[in-house]
Amino acid sequence: MTKASDAHNAVLDQVDRLAERMVSSLADAIAVPSVNPKYPGQDYDKVVGAESDVSALLADLYAEAGAEVSTVTAEARRDNVCGRVPGTGGGRSLLLNGHVDVVPEGSRDKWHGDPFRALVTDDKVIGRGATDMKGGLVAAAYAALALRAAGVDLAGDLLLQGVVGEEVGDHEAGTTAMLEAGFTADAAIVCEPSGQAGTLPAVVPVTPGLLWFSISLTGKTAHSGLRGMTIHPTLEGDALGVNTVDKFWTVYQALRALEDEWARHNRHPLFPPGYFNLLPGVLQANPSGIFVPFFLADRLSVEYCVYHHPDRSNEEVIAEIEARVQDACKSDPWLREHPPVFEWKLLWPPYSLPDDAPLNAVVAGAHAIATGGADPLRAGFMGVCDLTWMNRKGLDGLVYGPGVGYTAHAENEYVEIAQLVQAAKTYALTAIDWCGLTDGA
């Protein structure tokens, strides 16, 4: 038996031995209501601080795993934590990164109980953050604990990170602050959820681009009794009044047609057909200052969330969306004279790890060893993640982590315990095969 396979077997045994404790550490992490204080609808001053409590909990696990622990704080009361298990030299370094913030609980009455009190069943842990992504953070920490317990000395450094701010794309306070403070490596695994119900985590080398924007329309108000005169162009038409709710369908249909085109012609092998989409998620229209339908609505705003193909730049997609809407508006005299106003609110670039990057094979191999030979699924990421911002700092990686993707941000979010164990095993084996073992140990 080779030295690497001895080390593999020893850490696999240790993860199994630690599994029960890993579940209780996850329950402890869920009990900290670390809602992102900048998430829409939050009272910043009331909420800020809990992210640091999760970082402190992780710091204890990192220290127990033999890591040197550092805190990086770019915004007051929002601590990022990094543990570095120093290698003995000569190996590649690996970073396991995850975010400590969670989204708000949503509708409390749709939960099994308190969303911030984990419910542990035979096969699941249910609670806010179980999937997104305290499960991944805890699995990474337990991979390091298993390596320590198995007496494995790595040649390269193993870095473990818990960062704030991810849920609103606030990477300057989180991942980017951490990398700028020097806590970086030769490759990264972002431990975000990459599984689905009844599966094991997939290897996810690609994330879509995400755009959030609003479109505002201006109309002309008039008494509701005059509607007939305004909608039939042969009568008074726009000269008397313009209802923005009617005008919106021009915008809606233009973007809906674009969405169909993307589904037919803009496919990616790791994403399901139709995944790239334009979601009109918020629509508000009313007569200025009043919310009764007795006047034509002279104001309208709609907000869209867009996921686009990873091979296309944000700039290219923004230009396409604006051009489609402007073209459609040319056929409407009012919209031609009063064009929709765009506001681009969040621009998250896509990320792709090159197919020939060595990390792909190392993680896939580690996954297969831990399952007794089954290769992992390969998939695109359902949302966006910090890989984008890591790439801006010269660090490449992929997503692999425990979780049931569709429960992220939902009520009764849960993670499967089998996925937690698998992720911890894959991380530990990846560390051995990526960072190398110490010569002569």
Ligand SMILES: [Zn+2]
């Ligand atoms: Zn997440």
